[in-house]
Amino acid sequence: MPIRDGGALSVSTKLMVFQLIVVVGVSAFIFFFGLGSLGLLGADEPRYAQIGREMFDRHDWIVPTLNGTPWLEKPVLLYWMEMISYRFYGVHDWAARVPSGMLAFALTIATFFFMRRFRPGTEMDAALISCSMVGVLAFARGASTDMPLSAPLCAALLAWWAWNQTEKKTWLGVFYVLLGIGALAKGPVAPAFAVLIVAAYAVLQRQGKVFFRTLWAPGFALFAVVTLPWYIAVQSKVPRFFHIFFVEHNLERFGTNLYRHSQPFWYYIPVFLAWVMPWILFTVPALFLAMRDIIKRIRNAGEDTAPQLSLQAEPQASSTSRPDAAKPDAAKDDGLTLFLALWIIIPILFFSISRSKLPGYILPAIPPAGLLTATFLHRLKKIPRVLLMCHSLLCGTLLAATLMVPWQMYKQPVPVATRYIIMVSAGVIAIAVLLLVRRRGLQTLHFATVLPLMLGITFLLHPSVGSLIDQKVSARAVDSRLRELGVASGPILAFDVKREVFYGLNFYRNQNILRYEDGVPSDQHVLVIRLGNIDAVRALVGDRQVSSLGIFAPQSLEFFQVAKSK
Numbered sequence: 293m294p295i296r297d298g299g300a301l302s303v304s305t306k307l308m309v310f311q312l313i314v315v316v317g318v319s320a321f322i323f324f325f326g327l328g329s330l331g332l333l334g335a336d337e338p339r340y341a342q343i344g345r346e347m348f349d350r351h352d353w354i355v356p357t358l359n360g361t362p363w364l365e366k367p368v369l370l371y372w373m374e375m376i377s378y379r380f381y382g383v384h385d386w387a388a389r390v391p392s393g394m395l396a397f398a399l400t401i402a403t404f405f406f407m408r409r410f411r412p413g414t415e416m417d418a419a420l421i422s423c424s425m426v427g428v429l430a431f432a433r434g435a436s437t438d439m440p441l442s443a444p445l446c447a448a449l450l451a452w453w454a455w456n457q458t459e460k461k462t463w464l465g466v467f468y469v470l471l472g473i474g475a476l477a478k479g480p481v482a483p484a485f486a487v488l489i490v491a492a493y494a495v496l497q498r499q500g501k502v503f504f505r506t507l508w509a510p511g512f513a514l515f516a517v518v519t520l521p522w523y524i525a526v527q528s529k530v531p532r533f534f535h536i537f538f539v540e541h542n543l544e545r546f547g548t549n550l551y552r553h554s555q556p557f558w559y560y561i562p563v564f565l566a567w568v569m570p571w572i573l574f575t576v577p578a579l580f581l582a583m584r585d586i587i588k589r590i591r592n593a594g595e596d597t598a599p600q601l602s603l604q605a606e607p608q609a610s611s612t613s614r615p616d617a618a619k620p621d622a623a624k625d626d627g628l629t630l631f632l633a634l635w636i637i638i639p640i641l642f643f644s645i646s647r648s649k650l651p652g653y654i655l656p657a658i659p660p661a662g663l664l665t666a667t668f669l670h671r672l673k674k675i676p677r678v679l680l681m682c683h684s685l686l687c688g689t690l691l692a693a694t695l696m697v698p699w700q701m702y703k704q705p706v707p708v709a710t711r712y713i714i715m716v717s718a719g720v721i722a723i724a725v726l727l728l729v730r731r732r733g734l735q736t737l738h739f740a741t742v743l744p745l746m747l748g749i750t751f752l753l754h755p756s757v758g759s760l761i762d763q764k765v766s767a768r769a770v771d772s773r774l775r776e777l778g779v780a781s782g783p784i785l786a787f788d789v790k791r792e793v794f795y796g797l798n799f800y801r802n803q804n805i806l807r808y809e810d811g812v813p814s815d816q817h818v819l820v821i822r823l824g825n826i827d828a829v830r831a832l833v834g835d836r837q838v839s840s841l842g843i844f845a846p847q848s849l850e851f852f853q854v855a856k857s858k
Contacts, residue, residue, distance in 0.1 A: 311416040312404065318742060319400045319423040323393040323432045326753025328386030330761060331768025331800075335791040337435045338767065338799035340366075341388035344374025345802070348383070354525045359804040364536040368522055369477040370440045385768065385799070388435035395443035396423065396432030399659060406450045407663065410457065410628060414670040420738040422662025424745050427567025431655050438652035440477035444470045445485060446659045449635060452490060453628065456502060461510075468511035472518025479537065483515070485639060485656060492634045496589045497627055555649035560640045563651050567658050568665075570690055570741055573683045575661050578668030582633035589630075629667060635660040669734060680729060687744045688722030694748035698757055701764050702846075721747075763846040767796020773844045774818070777851060783817040787832075788825055789849065808832060814857035823848040 332338040343356045343363055356363045356371050373391030381387040400423045408415035422428060431438045448470035455463035467486075474482025494503035527533045568575040639657040643649060695714045699706045706714070725740040751757060763769045770793060774784075784801060786794050787808035797805045797820070808819070812832050821829055823843060829852065830838060837855035844851070 308408070312401075315400065315404050315416060315419045315423075318420060318746070319397055321746060322423055322429055322749065323396050324390075325749060326758060327389050327393065327433060328384065329753040329755065329758035331766030332385045332388070332435065332796055333765055333792065335795045337388070338385075338792070338796040339363075340370055340437070341374065341385060341435045342795070342799040342802075344371040344388060345378065345383050345799070347371050348375040348378045354522070355529050359798070362530050362533075364526075364530065364533050366437050367476045367479055367537075368526070369473065370435070370437050373440065374435070385435075389433055392434055392436065392439035393432050395439050396428060399443040399446055402447050402450060403659065403663065406454070407666065410453070410626075411667060411670065414666045417669060417738050418663050418666035420742055421571055421666050422659050424738075424742050425567060425571060425658050425662055426569045427655055427658040428662070429745075430567075431652060436652065437478050438655045441474055441482060442655040442659070444474040444477065445482045445656050448474065448482070448486060449489065449631075449660075452486070452506070453631060457626070461508075464506070464508055464511055465514055467506075468508070468514040469518055472515045475515075475519045476522060485642070488638050488642070489631075489635050492638060493627070493631050496586065496630060496634070557644050559649050560644050560654050564640060564654060564657065564661075567651075567654070568661050570683075570687055570745060571662070571665050573679060573686060574669055575665045578664045579633065579636060579661070581668070582629055582664065583637070586630065586633060586637075629664065632660045632664040632667070636664065669737065672734065675729070675734065675737075681726060683741070684722045684726035684729075687725045687741060688718035688720075691721050691744045691748055692718035695751060697752060698760050701761060765792075767793050768800055770820070770844055770847060770849060771797060771800035773842070774820075774851065777841045779818050779841065779851070783813065783815065784820065785813070785817050786820045787829060788822045789820055793820065793847065793849070816856040817854055819852045819854050821850050821852065823850045826850070826852070829854075 332341055339358060343358050346357050346360070347353065347355075350357075353368075353372065353375075356366075356368060370391060373394075374388050377387045377390045381390065400419050403422050404415045404419040406415075407418040411418070423432075431442070448467050451463045451466040451470060455461070455467060471483050471486055490506055491503050494500055565572055565576070636657045639654050643653040646653075692714050695717065696706060721744045725744070728740045729737050752761065783806070784797060784803070785806045785808055786797070794805055794807070806813070808829070818841070819829065819838075823845075826838070833854055836857055839853045839855075841851040841853055843849065
């Protein structure tokens with residue numbers, strides 16, 4: 293008997309090791325492959341990367357600065373992690389992205405072990421589904437504050453659930469520490485979401501004591517130890533920090549359109565659907581069933597017993613099944629599905645009310661969508677044939693759209709031969725996904741879905757394709773063109789260009805890029821303008837000599853040298 297127990301343990305351990313190797317390999321590829329193939333994108337990536345560089349150069353762990361001026365919009369966690377990354381890898385654009393990738397990777401591993409403990413048999417599905425959702429993938433590869441907020445917050449809520457189920461105070465302590473880390477990433481939104489989600493769960497479960505037991509004095513002390521030192525230190529060095537950060541960039545950002553990010557109330561519905569790709573056809577019904585049960589709970593609030601929450605789908609005649617081994621009891625309701633559903637819904641509703649809306653704001657709702665999807669799939673005894681066919685077509689279509697990106701970006705027609713290759717590739721992928729899952733069962737669904745995604749990433753970030761995309765979207769290519777034209781140093785100004793060019797050159801040149809809109813300097817300088825805008829420049833500089841240096845057609849930019857004022 294002991295030998296059998298030992299043998300069973302050995303098999304279980306070997307299976308876990310195999311699954312973990314797969315999860316580590318896939319997630320590492322998704323988060324880190326070709327991390328430097330594209331230069332820093334948008335305005336936020338180069339700006340945050342430059343702030344981290346300036347703190348790194350000054351050896352200053354307290355005050356974030358941009359071009360020597362305090363930049364107080366966000367707390368310091370991302371910049372700290374960038375400083376560490378720069379220390380190990382040097383100051384590179386991809387090094388600024390490493391922190392987000394590492395946090396997403398850590399969250400994926402935490403998801404694996406969490407589901408192994410509370411939903412045995414779903415751990416590899418949950419980890420692979422979560423890390424391959426477009427929202428997680430995209431922000432894990434970006435130098436922004438969205439993943440530094442979302443990863444600690446999501447891990448904190450996993451820790452809270454572990455405490456709720458096991459009563460081990462260690463997990464409650466971890467919950468508070470992780471919330472403190474989240475508060476260092478983006479401020480009060482991390483503890484605010486935790487309070488709202490836990491409170492809503494306690495109310496719907498009619499377990500008010502759970503919420504009040506969460507309010508643990510040692511936990512508050514841990515939270516304070518993590519967060520207060522930096523907040524106090526930066527306030528003492530920059531007395532206007534409190535007003536700029538808490539009032540302007542939290543309260544006013546939420547309640548007004550001060551920063552011009554206004555969107556309609558329903559904005560986050562299509563954003564959420566995009567962020568859960570390519571799992572949308574399973575995530576949507578999983579969330580629908582969970583929301584239906586939440587509505588039942590609210591309607592039955594006056595009754596003594598809460599309705600049982602279940603994601604059990606009705607069996608269909610034509611389908612694909614998976615073994616029932618290690619499957620949790622579908623009838624058992626420990627509240628996890630409710631908790632995950634609230635975790636998804638509350639951030640979406642919260643930011644739908646906000647006047648300021650950006651796609652990354654609802655990133656904390658995407659990892660629980662992966663867990664909910666995995667739970668839904670694990671409880672399915674059969675997949676309807678139509679649903680599987682639609683999912684297969686979706687995988688093929690997404691790959692086809694990915695393969696067409698270079699032509700779409702340059703607004704050029706796809707060559708006929710290439711078009712046929714893309715169509716055939718999409719068809720092969722769709723058929724392969726369909727046949728693989730139908731023949732081998734649901735346990736192959738994650739592999740069948742993740743493989744086309746990995747092929748798409750490989751294509752987009754291959755040096756030959758990545759360089760074409762980089763020419764179109766990144767200021768790194770603009771800087772390279774300037775250096776080709778002999779502009780290796782000296783003052784550079786910009787006029788009527790996109791913010792991503794302005795902040796991108798700031799990072800790649802490691803110098804303050806001034807705006808003509810703020811005044812024309814008297815010294816000789818290089819000017820970057822939108823192509824065809826020279827007449828407006830001549831009107832501003834008067835009789836000063838303006839010499840053309842060249843153009844950068846992919847981003848419709850033109851470079852001039854403006855002589856010193858007489």
